[in-house]
Amino acid sequence: SQKIEQNSEALNIQEGKTATLTCNYTNYSPAYLQWYRQDPGRGPVFLLLIRENEKEKRKERLKVTFDTTLKQSLFHITASQPADSATYLCALPGGLVFGKGTRLSVIA
Amino acid sequence: GAGVSQSPSNKVTEKGKDVELRCDPISGHTALYWYRQSLGQGLEFLIYFQGNSAPDKSGLPSDRFSAERTGGSVSTLTIQRTQQEDSAVYLCASSPGGGTSLGDYYNEQFFGPGTRLTVL
Numbered sequence: 001s002q003k004i005e006q007n008s009e010a011l012n013i014q015e016g017k018t019a020t021l022t023c024n025y026t027n028y029s030p031a032y033l034q035w036y037r038q039d040p041g042r043g044p045v046f047l048l049l050i051r052e053n054e055k056e057k058r059k060e061r062l063k064v065t066f067d068t069t070l071k072q073s074l075f076h077i078t079a080s081q082p083a084d085s086a087t088y089l090c091a092l093p094g095g096l097v098f099g100k101g102t103r104l105s106v107i108a
Numbered sequence: 109g110a111g112v113s114q115s116p117s118n119k120v121t122e123k124g125k126d127v128e129l130r131c132d133p134i135s136g137h138t139a140l141y142w143y144r145q146s147l148g149q150g151l152e153f154l155i156y157f158q159g160n161s162a163p164d165k166s167g168l169p170s171d172r173f174s175a176e177r178t179g180g181s182v183s184t185l186t187i188q189r190t191q192q193e194d195s196a197v198y199l200c201a202s203s204p205g206g207g208t209s210l211g212d213y214y215n216e217q218f219f220g221p222g223t224r225l226t227v228l
Contacts, residue, residue: 034216043112043199043219044151089150096167098143100150 002028004092006099013080014107021075021102023090033073035064036089038101044089048075080106110134112220114200120226121190129185129223133202141203141217142175142185144196151199157183158205190227197222 007022023033032051036044050057050066050073057064063076077084087101113132121127133140142154153167157177168174172190177183187194201217 036217041221043201043222044217045219046216049216096141096153096156096164098151098153 002026002092002097004090004097004099006088006090006102008102009100010103010105012105012107015081017080019077019080019084019104019106021088021104023073023075023099025071025073025092028092029068030093032093033064033066034091034093035073035075036091036098038087038089044098047088077104080104082106082108112200112202112218114198114220114223116223117221118224118226120228122228123192124189126186126188127190127225129187129198129200129225131183131185131200131202131220133181133183133200134218135181137202137204137218138180139203139205139215139217140177140183141201142183143199143201145199145222146196154185154198187225190225192227195225195227197224 004025013019032049034049035047037047038044048057048059048062048064050064052068054066061078065074073090075088085105087103089098089101091098112134115130119127138159140157143151144154145151155168155175156164172188175183175185199219199222201219203215203217205215
């Protein structure tokens with residue numbers, strides 16, 4: 001069955017540094033991947049979608065890469081801020097399979 | 109504009125009772141999803157509706173769970189004879205949708221705030 005894994009449950013970094021989150025998938029060749037942000041007590045909010053023919057996509061301080069050979073997507077937040085602290089989820093197409101998420105804490 | 113709404117926001121029930129959770133998607137969105145999220149866990153897919161197509165019920169954990177979507181809009185998730193392991197946050201999402209193939213569209217999902225269900 002399709003499986004998606006996010007390598008870290010939690011990641012702590014200092015303000016101003018770049019946070020890098022990893023998403024690996026198996027038993028699937030997705031046409032795209034999505035990344036979402038979830039704050040405590042709230043539903044996930046869509047951040048970025050990257051297609052299989054896109055190596056990289058950027059949105060403000062966010063950058064996502066997609067390596068179909070490694071079956072991996074990397075999510076970067078540059079110049080991180082305490083307000084970036086949240087859980088970040090990756091999802092396969094259709095959103096039917098979500099990773100468990102990585103809880104990012106940015107320390108001032 | 110209005111986002112996805114869910115009601116109630118919190119529901120406490122006794123083991124063995126039936127519960128109904130409601131989701132109002134964004135107007136015009138053809139796709140609607142139900143997920144549940146237990147404490148510290150990821151989103152678990154339950155059921156998916158796309159337009160007038162038969163729903164994908166592959167994620168429903170048991171026959172105690174059912175859902176319907178009336179008029180292609182509001183959806184109700186029903187859990188019969190609730191068990192303590194049903195305690196979780198139930199999230200609904202909608203998306204503009206497209207196509208009948210689950211993997212062939214490129215649309216983001218808009219999530220509601222969720223219903224926190226506690227079964228005593």
